[in-house]
Amino acid sequence: MAANPQALYSRQAETDASTSGKLLSAKNVTLEYRTPERLVRATHDVSFDVYGADRFVLLGPSGCGKSTLLKAVAGFIEPVAGSIEIGGERVRGPGADRIVVFQEFDQLPPWKTVVQNVIFPLRVARKLSRAEARERALHYLDKVGLAKFADAYPHTLSGGMKQRVAIARALAMQPRVLLMDEPFAALDALTRRRMQEELLRLWSDERFTLLFVTHSIEEALIVGNRILLLTPHPGRVRAELNSHQYTQESMGRGEFQQSVARIHRLLFEEEIAQ
Numbered sequence: 001m002a003a004n005p006q007a008l009y010s011r012q013a014e015t016d017a018s019t020s021g022k023l024l025s026a027k028n029v030t031l032e033y034r035t036p037e038r039l040v041r042a043t044h045d046v047s048f049d050v051y052g053a054d055r056f057v058l059l060g061p062s063g064c065g066k067s068t069l070l071k072a073v074a075g076f077i078e079p080v081a082g083s084i085e086i087g088g089e090r091v092r093g094p095g096a097d098r099i100v101v102f103q104e105f106d107q108l109p110p111w112k113t114v115v116q117n118v119i120f121p122l123r124v125a126r127k128l129s130r131a132e133a134r135e136r137a138l139h140y141l142d143k144v145g146l147a148k149f150a151d152a153y154p155h156t157l158s159g160g161m162k163q164r165v166a167i168a169r170a171l172a173m174q175p176r177v178l179l180m181d182e183p184f185a186a187l188d189a190l191t192r193r194r195m196q197e198e199l200l201r202l203w204s205d206e207r208f209t210l211l212f213v214t215h216s217i218e219e220a221l222i223v224g225n226r227i228l229l230l231t232p233h234p235g236r237v238r239a240e241l242n243s244h245q246y247t248q249e250s251m252g253r254g255e256f257q258q259s260v261a262r263i264h265r266l267l268f269e270e271e272i273a274q
């Protein structure tokens with residue numbers, strides 16, 4: 001049975017001055033894949049609410065359906081039961097109001113320069129004129145520290161730099177929700193930490209709403225202000241908790257380590273004991 005979130009931490013997010021009204025709502029969402037051989041249930045009866053400017057993390061072991069949930073929010077997969085709503089409107093397919101940053105470094109077309117990569121979706125969405133799109137692209141490239149690399153091609157960039165371009169490209173679209181699927185998982189440990197810091201700095205500047213998938217407990221505690229814990233396959237809600245109090249500096253501290261241990265127990269040990 002899912003632990004009572006209230007019992008873990010007070011539900012600070014609703015009263016946190018940095019968050020606003022409910023933006024995204026998943027209601028009793030069940031997601032399945034139908035392959036020629038079998039039916040795979042990825043998540044079962046999952047519900048959660050994301051508020052404006054939340055950094056909401058989906059955390060759970062490999063195969064618990066985190067990426068599938070993110071894909072459903074992005075509109076690539078339709079729930080077999082339940083519904084997902086953005087601003088009270090049911091999600092019925094992909095839209096420019098939800099942009100995904102993936103883990104893979106090859107998400108940037110290699111034949112376009114960095115700035116062209118950021119401009120391209122803005123032009124496709126017919127959001128801005130050519131000049132406005134360029135101006136906005138350069139603004140967000142500056143935000144991620146890549147202004148000097150605007151005319152470089154992706155193959156000349158490091159993995160971390162490519163992820164920064166992907167983040168700039170997503171933010172330039174000014175989506176209602178930024179979706180990130182293990183965006184730093186393929187980076188080395190030091191770069192990963194730096195990227196987590198940079199993401200939090202960007203969030204302080206821009207206050208976007210983030211839905212972030214990870215299977216790293218530490219990353220969830222640092223990046224998120226709220227965390228939804230999912231059980232192993234198929235993913236059900238195990239607990240929901242607040243983590244707004246943690247930053248990179250918290251990592252070595254006792255309270256942080258206790259939270260890591262508690263989440264680990266919730267994810268694995270208590271599940272086995274049932």
Ligand SMILES: Nc1ncnc2c1ncn2[C@@H]1O[C@H](COP(=O)(O)OP(=O)(O)OP(=O)(O)O)[C@@H](O)[C@H]1O
Pocket residue numbers: 033034035040041042060061062063064065066067068069215233
């Ligand atoms: N295209 C697919 N066809 C069939 N089954 C799939 C497909 N994609 C995912 N699955 C299955 O759905 C379940 C959930 O997968 P999903 O990738 O969402 O998990 P996850 O929690 O994101 O895992 P990871 O952290 O390893 O990426 C798994 O059992 C997986 O094997």
